Amino acid sequence: MTQFDKRNITMMMDFYEMTMANGYFQDHDKDVQVAFDVFYRANPDKGGFAIFAGLEQIIEYVENMEFSKEDVEYFRQQGIFSEEFLQYLENFHFSGDIYALPEGTIMYPNEPCITVVAPLIDAQLVETAILAQINHQSLIATKARRIVKAANGRAVSDFGARRAHNMDAATYGARAAYIGGVVGTATVSAGQMFNIPISGTMAHSWVMFYKDEYTAFKKYAETYPDATVLLVDTYDVIHSGIPNAIRVAHEVLEPMGKRLVGIRIDSGDLAYLSKRVRKMLDKAGLEDCKIVVSNSLDEFTVTSLLNQDACIDSFGIGERLITAKSEPVFGAVYKLAAVGENGEFAPRIKVSENIEKITNPGLKDLYRVYDADGHAVADMLAVCGEPIDLSQPFRYVDPVKPWKNRVFEGCTIKNLRKLYVRQGKRTEELPTLDEIRNYVKQQLENEIWEEEQRFENPHRHYLDMTPAYYELKMELLSKTREEHA
Amino acid sequence: MTQFDKRNITMMMDFYEMTMANGYFQDHDKDVQVAFDVFYRANPDKGGFAIFAGLEQIIEYVENMEFSKEDVEYFRQQGIFSEEFLQYLENFHFSGDIYALPEGTIMYPNEPCITVVAPLIDAQLVETAILAQINHQSLIATKARRIVKAANGRAVSDFGARRAHNMDAATYGARAAYIGGVVGTATVSAGQMFNIPISGTMAHSWVMFYKDEYTAFKKYAETYPDATVLLVDTYDVIHSGIPNAIRVAHEVLEPMGKRLVGIRIDSGDLAYLSKRVRKMLDKAGLEDCKIVVSNSLDEFTVTSLLNQDACIDSFGIGERLITAKSEPVFGAVYKLAAVGENGEFAPRIKVSENIEKITNPGLKDLYRVYDADGHAVADMLAVCGEPIDLSQPFRYVDPVKPWKNRVFEGCTIKNLRKLYVRQGKRTEELPTLDEIRNYVKQQLENEIWEEEQRFENPHRHYLDMTPAYYELKMELLSKTREEHA
Numbered sequence: 001m002t003q004f005d006k007r008n009i010t011m012m013m014d015f016y017e018m019t020m021a022n023g024y025f026q027d028h029d030k031d032v033q034v035a036f037d038v039f040y041r042a043n044p045d046k047g048g049f050a051i052f053a054g055l056e057q058i059i060e061y062v063e064n065m066e067f068s069k070e071d072v073e074y075f076r077q078q079g080i081f082s083e084e085f086l087q088y089l090e091n092f093h094f095s096g097d098i099y100a101l102p103e104g105t106i107m108y109p110n111e112p113c114i115t116v117v118a119p120l121i122d123a124q125l126v127e128t129a130i131l132a133q134i135n136h137q138s139l140i141a142t143k144a145r146r147i148v149k150a151a152n153g154r155a156v157s158d159f160g161a162r163r164a165h166n167m168d169a170a171t172y173g174a175r176a177a178y179i180g181g182v183v184g185t186a187t188v189s190a191g192q193m194f195n196i197p198i199s200g201t202m203a204h205s206w207v208m209f210y211k212d213e214y215t216a217f218k219k220y221a222e223t224y225p226d227a228t229v230l231l232v233d234t235y236d237v238i239h240s241g242i243p244n245a246i247r248v249a250h251e252v253l254e255p256m257g258k259r260l261v262g263i264r265i266d267s268g269d270l271a272y273l274s275k276r277v278r279k280m281l282d283k284a285g286l287e288d289c290k291i292v293v294s295n296s297l298d299e300f301t302v303t304s305l306l307n308q309d310a311c312i313d314s315f316g317i318g319e320r321l322i323t324a325k326s327e328p329v330f331g332a333v334y335k336l337a338a339v340g341e342n343g344e345f346a347p348r349i350k351v352s353e354n355i356e357k358i359t360n361p362g363l364k365d366l367y368r369v370y371d372a373d374g375h376a377v378a379d380m381l382a383v384c385g386e387p388i389d390l391s392q393p394f395r396y397v398d399p400v401k402p403w404k405n406r407v408f409e410g411c412t413i414k415n416l417r418k419l420y421v422r423q424g425k426r427t428e429e430l431p432t433l434d435e436i437r438n439y440v441k442q443q444l445e446n447e448i449w450e451e452e453q454r455f456e457n458p459h460r461h462y463l464d465m466t467p468a469y470y471e472l473k474m475e476l477l478s479k480t481r482e483e484h485a
Numbered sequence: 486m487t488q489f490d491k492r493n494i495t496m497m498m499d500f501y502e503m504t505m506a507n508g509y510f511q512d513h514d515k516d517v518q519v520a521f522d523v524f525y526r527a528n529p530d531k532g533g534f535a536i537f538a539g540l541e542q543i544i545e546y547v548e549n550m551e552f553s554k555e556d557v558e559y560f561r562q563q564g565i566f567s568e569e570f571l572q573y574l575e576n577f578h579f580s581g582d583i584y585a586l587p588e589g590t591i592m593y594p595n596e597p598c599i600t601v602v603a604p605l606i607d608a609q610l611v612e613t614a615i616l617a618q619i620n621h622q623s624l625i626a627t628k629a630r631r632i633v634k635a636a637n638g639r640a641v642s643d644f645g646a647r648r649a650h651n652m653d654a655a656t657y658g659a660r661a662a663y664i665g666g667v668v669g670t671a672t673v674s675a676g677q678m679f680n681i682p683i684s685g686t687m688a689h690s691w692v693m694f695y696k697d698e699y700t701a702f703k704k705y706a707e708t709y710p711d712a713t714v715l716l717v718d719t720y721d722v723i724h725s726g727i728p729n730a731i732r733v734a735h736e737v738l739e740p741m742g743k744r745l746v747g748i749r750i751d752s753g754d755l756a757y758l759s760k761r762v763r764k765m766l767d768k769a770g771l772e773d774c775k776i777v778v779s780n781s782l783d784e785f786t787v788t789s790l791l792n793q794d795a796c797i798d799s800f801g802i803g804e805r806l807i808t809a810k811s812e813p814v815f816g817a818v819y820k821l822a823a824v825g826e827n828g829e830f831a832p833r834i835k836v837s838e839n840i841e842k843i844t845n846p847g848l849k850d851l852y853r854v855y856d857a858d859g860h861a862v863a864d865m866l867a868v869c870g871e872p873i874d875l876s877q878p879f880r881y882v883d884p885v886k887p888w889k890n891r892v893f894e895g896c897t898i899k900n901l902r903k904l905y906v907r908q909g910k911r912t913e914e915l916p917t918l919d920e921i922r923n924y925v926k927q928q929l930e931n932e933i934w935e936e937e938q939r940f941e942n943p944h945r946h947y948l949d950m951t952p953a954y955y956e957l958k959m960e961l962l963s964k965t966r967e968e969h970a
Binding site: 002003004005006007008009011012013014015016017018019020022023024026027029032034036057060061064071074078080120124127128129131132133135136137139140159161162163164165166167168169170171172173186187188189191192193198199200201202203204205206208209212213219220223224227234235236239240267319320323324325328329330331334335336339348350351352357480483484 | 487488489490491492493494496497498499500501502503504505507508509511512514517519521542545546549556559563565605609612613614616617618620621622624625644646647648649650651652653654655656657658671672673674676677678683684685686687688689690691693694697698704705708709712719720721724725752804805808809810813814815816819820821824833835836837842965968969
């Protein structure tokens with residue numbers, strides 16, 4: 001067993017989860033039911049939305065939580081935990097419920113994308129693992145979607161593994177990128193684990209290994225006559241790479257009845273080169289040869305290239321996708337929303353000087369409101385279980401402008417979240433990755449306003465409240481402020 | 486076995502490694518010996534150096550490379566590989582040699598931090614896994630060092646797991662951060678796997694769970710009287726958190742003969758709050774109570790806080806360390822340097838319009854040159870095995886200004902790299918993580934100019950060449966340019 005295989009994912013936690021858990025255990029509070037919400041506060045890259053991703057891994061994780069004898073021994077060595085607590089850990093299994101958005105749901109700031117309802121210790125011990133998974137995959141899915149949108153129908157592939165923040169980032173990052181709309185990945189582990197189409201042809205080293213570029217191209221074409229894509233920038237794209245590629249197309253592939261599938265440019269001025277190359281290929285009768293480009297691209301450079309009429313059929317996106325370079329932090333947090341008291345859930349609120357950092361307390365339902373054309377006009381928080389009747393004009397509160405009197409008329413609503421884990425076990429079969437990917441696409445094409453999808457100053461999606469929920473929040477807020485002012 | 490445990494790290498590769506390998510196999514080139522160099526081109530954050538990290542994991546990886554029957558079947562299903570090649574994979578083990586800098590070495594752009602000398606297929610199949618490991622850990626180690634330097638002797642801890650790019654990024658990122666100088670981590674998996682000191686106290690949820698802040702603090706102090714650090718910003722630092730912390734110090738801890746170890750502030754204006762809080766604590770006789778701060782900090786905010794005379798003893802650094810937010814890509818590349826021909830290694834060069842992207846060809850030695858005081862004045866590339874005598878003034882070439890006539894006088898040199906893997910197996914026991922961390926510290930304190938360590942416009946470390954190596958490179962460059970112009 002390698003060092004890499006020895007990991008127990010249950011140990012991917014912040015140590016404070018354990019110090020708190022031991023404290024709760026000693027106070028006999030461990031079985032009090034609580035609710036924690038996962039939500040984020042701002043869309044990456046000043047965008048209009050984010051894509052919820054990583055749920056499958058969270059469910060896999062909570063179902064399999066356990067501490068080995070070695071793990072418990074590690075905690076014992078810290079010298080601060082009671083023996084009863086350590087014995088309790090040996091038999092620990094997550095026994096809570098998890099409500100979540102379906103994976104791939106378009107989500108917005110301050111909405112509870114996940115709610116964990118569980119005994120206090122159970123809820124506390126899953127915090128960091130859930131956040132790391134959601135933060136990573138939602139970040140990459142959202143970034144991928146931006147690049148796919150910029151590519152405007154052209155294929156985008158993930159080439160990022162070597163610049164990923166280690167192995168999981170490459171593998172789960174490729175999964176998230178596929179959810180966001182890339183057509184495939186170069187990362188084999190991701191292809192194998194998640195059935196994502198994989199692609200790959202040659203590195204500069206292939207070209208440099210052979211005595212000259214023509215020989216290198218010829219060998220590749222002979223080996224893969226049905227899928228020859230040649231990397232043309234090892235020496236000089238215009239004076240060497242493309243002439244040699246054209247020669248291979250004519251002298252090697254065409255006698256076999258094959259066509260040159262594509263060429264790839266990985267450096268230089270891609271706008272200029274792609275236009276020059278397109279003309280050279282067309283003149284040689286290779287109008288069907290695709291031009292693939294790669295080299296530190298993202299949604300901004302892709303947009304710029306296409307604005308310059310670059311002749312590009314396909315983009316390979318590496319480091320700026322797999323690290324979400326322009327904004328590599330997705331800031332989802334895990335906040336206590338309610339505590340079980342006398343058989344009911346008493347709401348909790350986290351106050352702050354900054355009004356946007358005040359949490360939404362209590363158990364609640366999250367609805368998406370659609371107009372008659374099926375467009376999502378807003379999301380709305382309601383008290384958990386509160387009946388909502390949209391057959392009549394429905395008055396709601398915009399919490400940013402609560403003095404305004406607003407109504408939904410002629411709208412329909414959908415309760416956005418489902419119960420995915422009940423008492424520690426998944427409640428249903430999860431969708432396939434392709435189903436998740438299609439769900440993203442369907443929402444963005446049919447439900448989400450185009451104005452929310454633009455990069456520059458996108459329309460802000462409203463998170464409204466039912467009057468009852470708004471009242472609950474305001475009452476709790478003033479009560480808490482009185483107690484701590 | 487969970488989804489997470491099913492990964493085979495050998496499959497963390499780019500698919501082109503496999504298409505090339507199959508091509509080499511068919512041409513009977515697979516056993517040709519080649520040399521690949523790993524190097525990077527620019528220091529992160531416009532800094533003066535980087536820290537080489539991740540070597541232990543690379544060695545663990547190459548020693549354990551293997552394809553399972555399921556892996557080979559996955560490749561078979563791609564429908565493009567020969568059956569002989571697939572059978573060859575079933576018995577594949579890495580059989581090459583790896584030369585590298587000792588882990589923790591201060592390194593500079595364009596230096597070969599690793600050279601893989603191996604049969605062609607072996608060398609090609611390790612590319613992406615090596616790069617991902619070096620790129621991630623060197624990135625985080627370098628970033629950590631910058632933050633530690635800014636903290637100017639105060640303790641810095643890694644709190645980043647929840648914002649890491651998935652589980653490995655949290656775990657190996659904590660390892661790298663420790664190499665870079667943090668005193669510990671909150672990430673339990675990293676503490677357990679790498680024997681890094683772990684720390685953790687409470688989240689806001691602890692405070693919110695109890696009926697009031699005082700009760701929450703009291704419970705914590707009773708549970709951990711020797712290590713009470715209280716999070717004071719759940720409601721209001723000045724009007725609630727600190728008064729309650731002081732009350733607990735006096736009413737709970739002092740009757741037990743204990744002291745309040747610290748308080749932590751996680752939001753708000755940390756400069757203002759820390760100064761106010763220091764005065765309040767001192768006035769209450771708690772001069773020994775440490776002030777810990779956290780909240781989206783990095784080397785720039787830490788510098789700013791200390792410039793404002795903030796009263797801070799310890800920093801918890803989260804997202805901006807674990808993602809290296811200001812520059813989350815470390816761009817190490819893997820380039821063919823030489824190919825075995827007739828029992829010798831023929832150098833290969835990758836040309837480019839950009840002179841800084843031209844590779845350093847051939848097998849070579851990398852030396853660090855020290856002055857009489859032990860300061861590293863430059864690094865130098867030499868032809869592999871070239872004798873170097875520094876007992877006499879030694880003429881060298883600055884490749885950026887080759888026309889200058891320069892000499893090292895009264896200097897000593899050290900061959901920076903060692904053979905770590907011979908024919909697929911490690912040659913020696915690796916240093917412990919603490920030894921690596923101390924090695925970083927020792928170099929930065931004794932060998933590396935302070936001017937290279939500043940953040941603003943640091944002094945550039947020279948990478949010089951022996952005349953023989955410079956000549957080799959120039960000859961190969963003009964030959965290659967003639968052939969491809």
